Amino acid sequence: MNDKPINSPRAPEPVGLYPHARRVGDLLFLSGVGPRERGSKKIPGVELNDAGEIVSYDIETQCRSVFQNVRYIVEEAGSSWEQIVDVTVFLTNMKDDFATYNRIYAEYFAENQPCRTTVEVNKLPTPIAIELKVIAVIN
Numbered sequence: 001m002n003d004k005p006i007n008s009p010r011a012p013e014p015v016g017l018y019p020h021a022r023r024v025g026d027l028l029f030l031s032g033v034g035p036r037e038r039g040s041k042k043i044p045g046v047e048l049n050d051a052g053e054i055v056s057y058d059i060e061t062q063c064r065s066v067f068q069n070v071r072y073i074v075e076e077a078g079s080s081w082e083q084i085v086d087v088t089v090f091l092t093n094m095k096d097d098f099a100t101y102n103r104i105y106a107e108y109f110a111e112n113q114p115c116r117t118t119v120e121v122n123k124l125p126t127p128i129a130i131e132l133k134v135i136a137v138i139n
Helices: 059-076 094-108
Strands: 003-006 021-024 027-030 046-048 054-057 084-091 115-120 130-137
Antiparallel strands (some): 021 027
């Protein structure tokens, strides 16, 4: 098996021992990607209290940030947004956030329409409301 770990200097640092992505043949598998900013603890669209708990968040801002982070990673790997073939989306509040996320997703994926699964989870590893798991092809 010819696989290669990939890390983007523009995407936020992983919160554990894993690469941003792994290339296996002509496929690129991304680790879960959130909306954090590289080099900081800042999460766009999230207000935290002193205990690090979410006080409020803006799902639109988080969606745009996570899509940008995915773009950074696929481009660093030699792929592109247009070559994304599968997206798994994790939301922490399907009831309140799905409509906004779905609208923004439609903007970003108007031309390329990968397969998609959206699931609600109780919590994500950092104080975020959305995370994406992506598969892309590399030609």
